[in-house]
Amino acid sequence: MKKLLIATALVAASGAAQAQDVVRLGTEGAYPPYNFINDAGQVAGFERELGDELCKRAELTCEWTTNDWDSIIPNLQSGNYDVIIAGMSITPEREEVVSFSQGYLPPSASAYLALSADADLTSGPVAAQTGTIQASFVAENGMQLVEYATPEETVAAVKNGEAVAVLADKDYLAPMAAESGGSLVLLEREEIIGGGIGLAFRKSDDELRAKFDAAIKSMKCDGTLDAM
Missing domain, CATH: 3.40.190.10 (Periplasmic binding protein-like II)
Incomplete structure (x- = not known):
């Protein structure tokens, strides 16, 4: 029984640690007004505001990182960050290698x-x-x-x-x-061109994608996304 209680405690602690993990948001930082680097050297733009609000609603601790566009999907798959939020259009070709959230912007x-x-x-x-x-x-x-x-x-x-x-x-x-x-x-x-703009995730991260989907939906429902 003692071993069982210890094992249960370890599992619970592991789950709590995972829940507190930082979610890394990857963007290009070179495509205003979607994303760019401001004078303070920080990620800014529409997607910075959107990403911060989505993380707040999903109760996630997030941090930002930048990556060159031509390797932005490979580096997601390699685990260098967890989400792409970079003005990325939803296309059938990309859906073969990543999973997209619902669109947060229609085709522009x-x-x-x-x-x-x-x-x-x-x-x-x-x-x-x-x-x-x-x-x-x-x-x-x-x-x-x-x-x-x-x-x-x-x-x-x-x-x-x-x-x-x-x-x-x-x-x-x-x-x-x-x-x-x-x-x-x-x-x-x-x-x-394309099917709107969405967040991209590794295909194995369905739980994380669902959290962001719910946050996007809530922003659509209360008008925050339109206002932003």
Whole structure:
């Protein structure tokens, strides 16, 4: 009986320790307004606010880490963090390797940024960030694709004449066009790609995913997500 009580206590202690484990949130930190690094060197943006609120509602202790986009899924699978919250669109290809939460944002428009409004998308390469839905779209729709590791490099390619345009989320490109003084413009053509934006988890982490799903649902129901 004594051994049984000791074993039971150890199991309970182990469960309590697991319940108190820190959940690590992985993001890119280079894709405003979704996520970026502020002047204090901290993760900021819409997804920082969202992630902190989700952790609060799920009663989880969370910490933030950044990772380059092109290896963000492999490093999730390797255990370097537990959740991806990085403006990641839900696609069938990604669902083969990760599990997604319900979407916290609907599919958003992707836009083309170019040097002039009459840019011909078939006259030269169109830039997109490696591993994005935009890169896949360009490759699959008769345009010449040139890929770059970071979103900043895709815009630089347009400025330097290495690409006729860049395709990315309109939310990311619109401020650049507005702040460029007319040197960069958004084309009228837009694309709707993907199935909304969600959190990504390892396929073995169904319990953790369920906690975040419940938190997302509660934010939708009380209007907090819309307001944010």
